[in-house]
Amino acid sequence: MAQASATIAFEDVGKTFGDAQRAALDRVTLAVPEREFLAIVGPSGSGKTTLLRLVNRLAEPSSGTVRVAGEDVRDVDPIALRRRIGYVFQGIGLFPHMTVGENIAITLRLLGVDKPRMAARVGDLLDLVRLDRAQYRDRFPDQLSGGERQRVGVARAIAAGPKIVLMDEPFGALDPLTRDALGSDYRKLHDDLGLTTVMITHDMLEAVLLADRIVVMHDGRLIADGTPRALMSEVSNDYVRELMQTPRRHAERLQTLMERGAGTTPQ
Amino acid sequence: MSDPRIAEAFARLPDFLGSHVLVSVTALALGLAISLPLALLSRQRPAWRAVLLGAASIVQTVPGLAMLALFYPLLLALAALSERLLGVGFSALGFLPAVLALALYSMLPVLRNTVTGLDGIDPAVKEAAIGVGMTPQQSLVMVELPLALPVIMAGIRTSAVWVIGTATLSTPIGQTSLGNYIFSGLQTQNWVSVLFGCLAAAVLAIAVDQLLALMESGLASRRRIRVALGGVGIALIVAGALVPGWSRPGARYVIGAKTFTEQYVLAALIEQRLTAAGLAATRREGLGSSVIFNALAASEIDVAVDYSGTIWANQMHRADVEPRAEVLTELSAWLAHNGGVRLVGALGFENAYALAMPRRRAEALGIRSIADLARQAPNLTAAGDYEFFSRPEWAALRDAYHLAFRAQRQMQPEFMYAAAAAGEVDVISAYTSDGLIAKYDLVVLDDPRHAIPPYDAVLLVSPKKADDAALIDALRPLVGAIDVKLMREANLRAAGGKDAATPAAAAHWLWDQVKDR
Numbered sequence: 001m002a003q004a005s006a007t008i009a010f011e012d013v014g015k016t017f018g019d020a021q022r023a024a025l026d027r028v029t030l031a032v033p034e035r036e037f038l039a040i041v042g043p044s045g046s047g048k049t050t051l052l053r054l055v056n057r058l059a060e061p062s063s064g065t066v067r068v069a070g071e072d073v074r075d076v077d078p079i080a081l082r083r084r085i086g087y088v089f090q091g092i093g094l095f096p097h098m099t100v101g102e103n104i105a106i107t108l109r110l111l112g113v114d115k116p117r118m119a120a121r122v123g124d125l126l127d128l129v130r131l132d133r134a135q136y137r138d139r140f141p142d143q144l145s146g147g148e149r150q151r152v153g154v155a156r157a158i159a160a161g162p163k164i165v166l167m168d169e170p171f172g173a174l175d176p177l178t179r180d181a182l183g184s185d186y187r188k189l190h191d192d193l194g195l196t197t198v199m200i201t202h203d204m205l206e207a208v209l210l211a212d213r214i215v216v217m218h219d220g221r222l223i224a225d226g227t228p229r230a231l232m233s234e235v236s237n238d239y240v241r242e243l244m245q246t247p248r249r250h251a252e253r254l255q256t257l258m259e260r261g262a263g264t265t266p267q
Numbered sequence: 268m269s270d271p272r273i274a275e276a277f278a279r280l281p282d283f284l285g286s287h288v289l290v291s292v293t294a295l296a297l298g299l300a301i302s303l304p305l306a307l308l309s310r311q312r313p314a315w316r317a318v319l320l321g322a323a324s325i326v327q328t329v330p331g332l333a334m335l336a337l338f339y340p341l342l343l344a345l346a347a348l349s350e351r352l353l354g355v356g357f358s359a360l361g362f363l364p365a366v367l368a369l370a371l372y373s374m375l376p377v378l379r380n381t382v383t384g385l386d387g388i389d390p391a392v393k394e395a396a397i398g399v400g401m402t403p404q405q406s407l408v409m410v411e412l413p414l415a416l417p418v419i420m421a422g423i424r425t426s427a428v429w430v431i432g433t434a435t436l437s438t439p440i441g442q443t444s445l446g447n448y449i450f451s452g453l454q455t456q457n458w459v460s461v462l463f464g465c466l467a468a469a470v471l472a473i474a475v476d477q478l479l480a481l482m483e484s485g486l487a488s489r490r491r492i493r494v495a496l497g498g499v500g501i502a503l504i505v506a507g508a509l510v511p512g513w514s515r516p517g518a519r520y521v522i523g524a525k526t527f528t529e530q531y532v533l534a535a536l537i538e539q540r541l542t543a544a545g546l547a548a549t550r551r552e553g554l555g556s557s558v559i560f561n562a563l564a565a566s567e568i569d570v571a572v573d574y575s576g577t578i579w580a581n582q583m584h585r586a587d588v589e590p591r592a593e594v595l596t597e598l599s600a601w602l603a604h605n606g607g608v609r610l611v612g613a614l615g616f617e618n619a620y621a622l623a624m625p626r627r628r629a630e631a632l633g634i635r636s637i638a639d640l641a642r643q644a645p646n647l648t649a650a651g652d653y654e655f656f657s658r659p660e661w662a663a664l665r666d667a668y669h670l671a672f673r674a675q676r677q678m679q680p681e682f683m684y685a686a687a688a689a690g691e692v693d694v695i696s697a698y699t700s701d702g703l704i705a706k707y708d709l710v711v712l713d714d715p716r717h718a719i720p721p722y723d724a725v726l727l728v729s730p731k732k733a734d735d736a737a738l739i740d741a742l743r744p745l746v747g748a749i750d751v752k753l754m755r756e757a758n759l760r761a762a763g764g765k766d767a768a769t770p771a772a773a774a775h776w777l778w779d780q781v782k783d784r
Contacts, residue, residue, distance in 0.1 A: 058398060083400035093395035097413045097489065106409075107399050140489065156399070 006031035013064035039207035042217035086157030086165035147178035286443035288508035298373030306381035323375035338364035365437035380422025384415030450553040455762040523568035535774035544741035566731035576720040607730030612746030619722035623697035636713035647693035667718035702759025
C-alpha cells in the first residue's frame with residue numbers, strides 16, 4: 001500500500017493507449033519515499049517511461065491515482081507541477097537554438113526569476129555539474145560532447161530547486177567512462193540536495209551501483225521490488241534472476257582478476 | 268549612354284522602382300500578416316490545414332495578370348457600394364488592387380513553409396518544452412517558431428521573388444511599376460525599354476532574394492551579424508527606392524495614357540506642356556481602355572486623351588452614327604451632365620477604327636471599300652487587337668456589311684501590321700492615325716455605310732480639375748493643333764522608327780511642328 005508520507009505514490013494505476021489489447025500499465029502500486037533514489041529497470045515496452053510521465057502529467061492514467069507530495073496530480077495545474085519537478089530527458093532534449101546558459105535557465109525564466117539572479121544561479125549550476133562557467137555558458141548544444149550535454153540536462157533539471165527529479169535513461173547513450181563519472185556525480189548531487197529521484201534504466205549494473213532501491217517492470221507490471229542487495233540474493237522470478245546475473249558475473253570476474261593480479265607479478 | 272532610350276529609362280527609374288518596391292513590400296507584409304497567423308492556427312487542425320493549403324494552391328494557379336485584372340472590377344464594385352452605404356469611397360485603381368492581388372499571391376509559400384517548418388521539429392524537443400513547464404504558447408514562441416524560422420524564411424524568400432516578379436504586371440490596372448518599361452516598350456517597339464524593365468525587376472528580385480538568404484543562413488547558423496546585415500540591406504533597398512519619391516515635390520497633375528504608342532506620345536506631350544507652364548505632372552501609362560475613363564471620372568487621374576467614338580459607344584451606349592461635329596457637341600454636354608468630366612477640346616485628328624489591307628493585295632482582289640471586302644470575306648482571315656472583336660464598332664461593321672471572315676485572330680496591335688504585310692492575315696483592324704499604315708503600305712478601306720462613328724481625339728480633364736485655369740490654359744494650345752498626318756508621323760517616330768526615338772522625343776518633335784502654327 002502507498003504510504004501517505006511518500007513523495008511520489010502510484011495507487012492501482014492503469015494505462016491503455018487507444019484501443020490497444022494489452023495495457024501499458026497494469027494496476028501498478030508503488031510508493032517512493034522522500035530522498036529515495038529509485039531505479040526502474042525493465043526491457044523496452046515494459047511501461048517504464050509511461051509510468052514516469054504520469055508523475056508530471058505528460059501522460060494521464062486511465063485508472064487509479066498518482067500523488068505527488070500527497071496531492072492527487074489531477075488537482076494540480078500541470079504547468080506548475082512540471083516547473084517544480086526536474087526532468088532529464090531520454091536522448092538529449094536540450095533546445096538546440098539556446099545556449100547552455102539559456103537552456104539551464106529556462107525553468108527559472110518561466111518562473112519569472114530576474115536576470116541577475118538567473119545568471120548567478122546558472123554559474124552555480126555549471127559548477128555543480130562540473131562544467132567550467134566561462135567556457136560553457138555561451139556554447140550551443142551542438143558544440144558539446146554527449147557527456148557535456150547530459151550534464152547540462154541535469155543542471156537544467158535541478159535549476160529551479162525541485163525536490164523531485166525524474167530521469168529517463170539519462171546516461172544511456174554515453175561511453176562507459178563518461179557514464180560512470182556522470183552517474184556518481186549525480187548520486188552525490190542527489191544526496192547533497194536531498195532530492196527524490198526516479199531513474200529509468202535498462203542497465204542493471206547502473207541501477208545496482210546508483211540506486212537505493214530497484215523495481216523491475218515487465219509487460220506493464222511490477223515484478224520485483226527491493227534494495228540492490230536483496231535483489232542480488234533472493235529472487236523468485238526467472239527474468240529478474242537473469243537480469244541480476246549480469247552484474248554479479250561482472251563482479252565475480254573482476255574479483256578473480258584482482259586476486260590474481262595481486263598474487264603474481266607479470267613476467 | 269549615347270542611346271537616348273537608355274537615358275530616358277534611367278530618368279524614370281526612381282519613380283518606377285520606388286512604386287515597384289512600395290507595392291511589393293506592402294503586398295508582402297500584408298501577405299505575411301495574413302498567412303503566418305493562419306498557418307499557426309491551422310497547426311493543430313488538419314482539416315483547416317488541408318482547406319487552407321488547397322485554397323492557396325488554387326490561387327497560385329490563377330495567372331498573375333488575370334489575378335490583378337480580377338481585383339480591379341471587384342474593388343470598383345466595392346468602392347461604389349461603400350460610397351453608397353458609408354459615404355466613403357476609395358480608389359479602386361492602382362495601389363489597392365495591386366497590393367491585394369499580390370498579397371494573395373504571396374501566401375502559399377509562407378503558409379506551406381510555416382506548416383512544414385513547425386511539423387519538422389524534433390518531437391523530443393517539443394516534449395522537452397512541455398516537460399520543463401512551458402505552456403503551449405510559450406513552447407510555440409520560445410522553441411517551435413525559432414527552430415522553424417529558417418524554413419519559414421525560405422518561404423518568405425520564395426514569396427518575395429514571386430511578388431517582385433508579378434508586380435510588373437500591375438501596370439495595366441494603374442499601379443506604376445517596373446512593368447511600365449515592359450508594357451510601354453512593347454507598345455512602342457522600344458526593346459531597350461523592355462529589356463531595361465526586365466533587368467531592373469530581375470536585379471531587384473535577386474538582390475532581395477540574396478539578402479533574405481543571408482538572413483536565413485544567419486538564422487540557421489545563429490550568426491546575428493548576418494541576420495542584421497541582411498535586414499539592413501533590405502531596409503536600404505526600401506529606403507533607397509522610396510526616399511527619392513518623397514523628397515520630390517508631389518506631382519499635382521496626373522496624366523493617364525492607354526496602352527498604345529499614340530497615347531504615350533500625347534501623354535509625354537501633355538507632360539511637357541504642363542512642365543513648361545510650371546505645373547508638376549506625372550504620367551500613369553499603360554492603363555486599360557475602360558480603366559482610364561473610370562479613373563478620370565473618379566479624379567484619380569487628371570488629364571487624358573480619349574476618342575469621341577469610344578465614349579459615344581462605351582459610356583453613352585449610342586449605336587447610331589452622327590457627323591464629327593455633332594458627336595463632339597453631344598459628347599461635351601453628356602460629360603458635363605454625367606459626372607463632370609470636362610472636354611477641353613478636340614486635338615484635330617481622328618484615330619478611328621478602320622479595316623486595312625496591304626495595298627497590292629487589295630488591288631489584286633479589287634477591294635476598295637468594306638462593301639467590296641464583304642463579298643470576299645469568307646475566303647479571308649482578319650486580325651484585330653485584343654478589344655476589337657468585342658467592341659460595338661465591330662458589331663456595327665459586321666451587321667452593316669454582313670461581314671463573315673474565314674477566321675478571326677487577336678494580336679498585339681504592333682504586330683498586326685507586320686502580319687498583314689507578310690500575308691499572314693489578309694485584313695486587320697487599323698487605327699487611322701497609325702504611322703505604320705504608311706510604313707507597311709497598307710490601304711484603309713472606305714466605310715460607305717458610315718457604320719463606324721467618328722473618333723476625334725479629345726482632351727479630357729477630371730471633374731476635380733475641371734475649373735483649374737492654369738491647367739486648362741496649358742492645354743489650350745494643343746486644341747485643334749494636330750492633324751492626322753502629323754500624328755501619324757509622330758507615332759512612326761515614337762515606334763518602329765529607324766532612329767532610336769522615344770515617345771518623349773516624338774512629343775518634342777510634334778510640339779516643334781505645332782507651336783509655330
